[in-house]
């Protein structure tokens with residue numbers, strides 16, 4: 001482990017004496033001092049006190065801030081601005097990186113699926129994780145589901161009640177019967193709620209194995225809905241104030257790791273996804289590359305297929321845009 005990370009981990013527990021840490025790690029005091037300066041340079045304002053170095057009480061949204069005290073095997077690369085964190089993560093992956101989360105305050109060329117634009121001004125949580133799970137490429141969609149689950153859980157931590165629309169949309173509101181015709185708050189039932197976050201997973205694989213996976217998550221955090229597309233919402237709007245993005249990003253990564261880095265991940269991810277999804281039990285219409293499928297969504301199956309009961313029997317769809325329809329009797 002490098003001195004910077006060892007110092008950061010030690011700061012999470014107690015004040016750190018420079019000489020003691022140097023002795024423990026077998027490095028020079030100058031190396032510890034340099035690590036302190038590196039953290040400060042990143043925006044993590046380490047304090048010097050008579051007891052030793054102390055972590056800032058309210059760490060900034062920066063690489064060290066997100067890594068500080070995190071219970072996940074990831075490091076963070078932070079940028080004030082990037083075209084797209086997914087693009088930077090792909091670059092790192094192609095250079096051999098693993099277990100790195102790229103985070104940016106702002107994206108100038110954020111992407112959704114099918115090269116759609118993703119609006120990503122300063123204030124959101126724009127994050128892309130590079131991982132190398134030992135799974136066949138066909139299982140990659142599981143990680144998209146896991147990222148959506150992790151996002152819902154991080155929202156729940158800041159008291160925002162979000163749900164998942166298959167496969168990767170994290171929405172707020174919009175459950176059945178919420179169409180309001182009187183003025184401001186008109187829910188559009190077809191969209192299934194207001195979009196708070198989305199996931200874009202990209203990968204490179206060989207025949208039998210994923211070589212790298214980039215899981216990109218975009219969450220409208222401390223933003224006003226006015227700067228977002230119609231039908232979008234933000235944590236600021238839903239929570240009634242700004243959230244701690246540092247804690248939010250760390251929670252998201254921790255939840256993702258807890259689901260994705262385990263042996264029985266497939267069952268755990270699917271069970272957690274079912275619990276948080278608003279799509280199951282609803283009438284849906286999915287636009288797939290080979291045409292539309294309409295019916296009642298009854299389940300999600302590994303690695304992420306939506307099972308739909310249609311007039312022509314049960315169908316499984318693996319990719320597409322899903323619309324929640326109003327129930328026939330509603």
Ligand code: BT5
Nearest residue numbers: 084086110111112113116118119127198199200216218232
């Ligand atoms: C997604 O695509 O929902 C995946 C979005 C992934 C964004 C993250 S941010 C970090 C990483 N780096 C990237 O460059 N991308 C990832 P999709 O399901 O195709 O939805 C895209 C559609 O959502 C657009 O066509 C708009 O209608 C809408 N949209 C765009 N920006 C939005 C926003 N900030 N909030 C809500 N909806 C948005």
